[in-house]
Amino acid sequence: MAMTRAEIPAARLDLAPGSRVGIVAGGGSLPVEIADGLAAHGHAPFILLMEGEADRQQELRRYENDSLALEQIGSLVATLKRHGVTHLVLAGEIKRRPKLTDMRPSLGLLAIVPSVVTALARGDDGLLKVLTRGLEKRGIKVVGAHEVVPELAASEGTLTAAAPNRSDWRDIEAGRAAAKAIGALDIGQAAVAIGGRAIALEGIEGTHGLLERTRDLRGHGRLAGKARGVLVKCAKPGQELRVDLPSIGPRTVEAAHAAGLAGIAVEAGRSLILEGPATLSRANALGLFIVGLPASESADGR
Incomplete structure (x- = not known):
């Protein structure tokens, strides 16, 4: 539910x-x-x-x-x-x-x-x-x-009508591990995983650029025939949580759908959902899931 x-x-x-x-x-x-x-x-x-x-x-x-x-x-x-x-x-x-x-x-x-x-x-x-x-x-x-404005923060659990299936959860875990790894290097906050492994990492181009690159990679031989996939956004390890929290919005949902992904996962309480009603409504219309993950660490970077 x-x-x-x-x-x-x-x-x-x-x-x-x-x-x-x-x-x-x-x-x-x-x-x-x-x-x-x-x-x-x-x-x-x-x-x-x-x-x-x-x-x-x-x-x-x-x-x-x-x-x-x-x-x-x-x-x-x-x-x-x-x-x-x-x-x-x-x-x-x-x-x-x-x-x-x-x-x-x-x-x-x-x-x-x-x-x-x-x-x-x-x-x-x-x-x-x-x-x-x-x-x-x-x-x-x-x-x-x-x-x-705490209502901007993502809650924990599945926030949309669609929910992750078993393969999506493997992608979520792989994407989360990759996002945390690049976050520790202060490179980015997001990763895309397909087929149980990370296939693209966020760089200076930001999340939208990452999703455009993922869409282009769909034709790559190693991804041929693989469906679904997940965008995962996480706070960087030790990040100063009062600024630059990961965020998603309607544009993120549209780009994730264009990239052929099944959904988006963010950290509950440590990520923002912008234009919340519109974001969730658009995800429901496109059949994508959005899920809030329990925070993996207690350090807040202060």
Whole structure:
């Protein structure tokens, strides 16, 4: 029997009186869903639109907002404090990194540049960890989307009308092991498994690129005649869970179907389902399953 997302309650962050949540908004629907979720629960958010990155500006500008270029990162804390922000969510895709040569000198910038330069050499997760710790040292508490809008997090169990069969579970285990392996190297968060073994791993092109590559691989001799298959997305081992959680949405479902896959598996509580009703409805219409897996580790990367 399919399990609805509402059957497993998620813990909501208890915001003290006077608290205000800010959202550093990159691309995609996640910043909008967090803002709308906060507003629905009585917390008016402040939106900091990242110039050239935030692509849902019409919806986000309904809330109090300001804009910031990546090269103005040194003024981030001052901007947040000016608007009374006590808690911050980093949400949405940032496609490029700031150009250090274009940054205008400031005291705030000079305080963070050494850490940022060091973190850039550690990969994306290293950079995010340094950024969150730097913000918290300056009095801004970084929180995860799943902490302020917990209904975005995937629940455990089968979430769709279709459910994995025995061969799908073999693919899920193989895909999960592969996703964790590349996650430990800070390469990606996803893998595709077909016929009980991983056949494609997520790289810099992201999940959609991975699924396009999988579709193209269907004609490969070693995959000839093999049907079904599963996309698995997992948090990286030791990942900073307050930022960059794995996510899926309607576009993921469409791409998985185009790649000939039978379904998608994500970690419950540590993955986000964007545009939840539309995502599950589309999966049901296409006959795909979506399943939330028990988290395989307790470390949260903090």
